[in-house]
Amino acid sequence: MEKLSITEIKTLFHENRITKTEIAILKDDTRKGVQQLIRTYEKNKLKELALEKAFDEMCTYERNAFAAGKHFIAGIDEAGRGPLAGPVVAAAVILPENFKLLGLNDSKQISESKRDEFFDIIKENAVSFGLSIMDSQTIDRVNIFEATKLAMKEALSKLTPQADHVLIDAVKLDNLTSSSESIIKGDAKSISIAAASILAKVTRDRLMRDIHNEFPVYDFKSNMGYGTKYHLEKLKEYGITPYHRKTFAPVKENM
Structure with missing residues (x-):
């Protein structure tokens, strides 16, 4: 040349x-x-x-399910089981068989800007997706684990078409109308679960920023409701908000 x-x-x-x-x-x-x-x-x-x-x-779990004759494989994940404030959010998503998004991974392993980028790509290309939000009152009424399962089932019910196979991050869901697999650390092992984890986390993070605007003193836009040192200090100083989970020990102590 x-x-x-x-x-x-x-x-x-x-x-x-x-x-x-x-x-x-x-x-x-x-x-x-x-x-x-x-x-x-x-x-x-x-x-x-x-x-x-x-x-x-x-793509291994998805490939195996397609090979077994499944057509609509949904991944399910949640965001927000551990925080002291805010909702738990679950997402279910069905990706097309030819879906490709290099770098897709557990939402916690991806930068905020990349999560936002992937969030839009997943929503635009998904066959279907569903989101469910369980508020702090529901969490206090039924406990966080049951609220998480309720959110997951509700997100799954919003899919059109309905899934004929479901991949779930860690949690086992009973009485589903389709076959399912519970996968430990599934958000790092399945593209469908990873996609759901991004939809759930980005949705929840945006909700927490809205809550921050209502109660800025707790710095929810940074801690997302988790029990950081700053958050705990403000709990002691100002008490709880309607978004705090009253059944969680650090919150209960400041009521």
Whole structure:
């Protein structure tokens, strides 16, 4: 290839318009800038291969279900079981068989900006999704575990079409109309559960920011209702809000 400027070569890499043969030729180019571009390109390729491998491994449960004749496979997860304030949110999502989103993972392992990006992609491409919100009053009435299961079942009921197989993060749900699997740490093992975890977490985080605007002193926009040192200090100083879970020990102590 003719000798190009480093800027021109950079553009070829950026626009992915360079062949393996051309890269091999460039490896003999002694310019430091060219060698740095090649190193960056190869590093990014390795990263992409790793993401491809991880995504493929996370499709195992879905592949097995499709192979068994299932058509609508739903992943279910929740956000907000541990906080002292705010709702628990569950999401159910059915992804198309050809769905691909490299980097998809447990929502806690992804940055906030990436979660927001994935949230929109998942909603736009899903066959169907459902969300359910159980408030603190419901949590206090039936306990957090039962409220979580209620939310999961309600989210599942909102799917159209209905799921014929369900992958659930850790929790076992009884009396479902479809087959199901409970998978420990499923949000890191199944793309459907990972997608549900992102829908649930982003939805809940946005709700907590709204609650923060109503009660800014507790800093809910940062702690999302979890019992941080600052949150506990403000509980002692100001008492509880209607969004606090009265049956949770640190809240009960400040009523």
